[in-house]
Amino acid sequence: MKNKNLMYKYYSIMLICIILIPVTFILLNYVFLLSYTAISAILHIDKPFSSTFVYLNFYAFYFLLLIIFVILGAKFFKRIIKRINNIEHTLEKIIYREGFPDKINVDKNSKDEIDNLSITINKLIDRLRYKELMLEENNAMKSEHIKQLSHDINTPLTAINLELYELAEDYCIPQNKIEHVSSKIIYTSELVKRVSETHNYSIENQYVFLKEINISLLLDKSLKKWKYLMGKHHIMISSSVPENIIWHTDKLLFERLLDNIFSNVIRHAETDEIMIDLNEHQLRIDDYGIGFILPENPSSVSGSGVIKSICAKLNLKLHIQSSEKGTQYTLENKVI
Numbered sequence: 001m002k003n004k005n006l007m008y009k010y011y012s013i014m015l016i017c018i019i020l021i022p023v024t025f026i027l028l029n030y031v032f033l034l035s036y037t038a039i040s041a042i043l044h045i046d047k048p049f050s051s052t053f054v055y056l057n058f059y060a061f062y063f064l065l066l067i068i069f070v071i072l073g074a075k076f077f078k079r080i081i082k083r084i085n086n087i088e089h090t091l092e093k094i095i096y097r098e099g100f101p102d103k104i105n106v107d108k109n110s111k112d113e114i115d116n117l118s119i120t121i122n123k124l125i126d127r128l129r130y131k132e133l134m135l136e137e138n139n140a141m142k143s144e145h146i147k148q149l150s151h152d153i154n155t156p157l158t159a160i161n162l163e164l165y166e167l168a169e170d171y172c173i174p175q176n177k178i179e180h181v182s183s184k185i186i187y188t189s190e191l192v193k194r195v196s197e198t199h200n201y202s203i204e205n206q207y208v209f210l211k212e213i214n215i216s217l218l219l220d221k222s223l224k225k226w227k228y229l230m231g232k233h234h235i236m237i238s239s240s241v242p243e244n245i246i247w248h249t250d251k252l253l254f255e256r257l258l259d260n261i262f263s264n265v266i267r268h269a270e271t272d273e274i275m276i277d278l279n280e281h282q283l284r285i286d287d288y289g290i291g292f293i294l295p296e297n298p299s300s301v302s303g304s305g306v307i308k309s310i311c312a313k314l315n316l317k318l319h320i321q322s323s324e325k326g327t328q329y330t331l332e333n334k335v336i
Helices: 006-043 053-096 113-171 175-198 215-232 251-269 306-314
Strands: 211-214 236-241 244-249 273-278 282-287 297-301 318-323 324-335
Touching: 006 053, 053 113, 175 215, 175 251, 211 215, 215 236, 215 244, 215 251, 215 273, 236 297, 236 306, 244 251, 251 282, 251 306, 251 324, 306 318
Parallel strands: 236 273
Antiparallel strands: 211 244, 273 282, 282 324, 318 324
């Protein structure tokens, strides 16, 4: 029954069993009858075959033969179930485990529906392996490209930083102004370096070490960086920032968090004032502009995706309230 479908095999087995049952009954009946006749003639036994012990043995032997037929049919279906379970285990390995399972063995001389399904799954495994290899190759090329690009960016940044101090000496530029511009260059260089190291991971997948950071100094540094743009947009800064407030955080990510908040204020708020309040437990930034809630969904806040991701990574509890009266960012320090 090779190269036949399962229904054909099923009907073939059932037809063989239907034919064999009456045929074996008749053949066994005649075999036992002839045997008994020959034995009774030799031993001079005058007793009908139907009333002898041999006749009962005939039925017992016949039913034993039927049980053998049932067992042979069960073996056929058991083999089918085993093949189906093998396919199920292979698919579970593809779905739930890392890597790929071995291909399913297929009998080249017998290709029924289950074998055709196994061949299709084997093709799927080959395709997934090919895609994984292509993805690894693309990631390697991307990594190399970003590393090279980062190097190309950092090289002129270093040169600009050096030339900046030379210009300061030539034109007697105050040191505090030079350090302000230099800090921006260093910050950009650090961002480029971080992108180079973790370009293939999202913020959620990055691992950061939270250290004791003076948030007061970091906030003051960030405000100095944004002071020019704030002034250009006629935004007055009112702040209540005590000295030496220490939080456990990541310096670069927290600075990036502040940059995103201040950028949102400048781009969306249309305000003329922001209020910044800092204490041991929380940082609150209020603007008094139009807010930036979405008209079709007032509960959602535009541009807050990166802010939420960074806060989750820094173990900060974020609460944003936005309305026509303005927007309030509240960052609560959960690690005291």
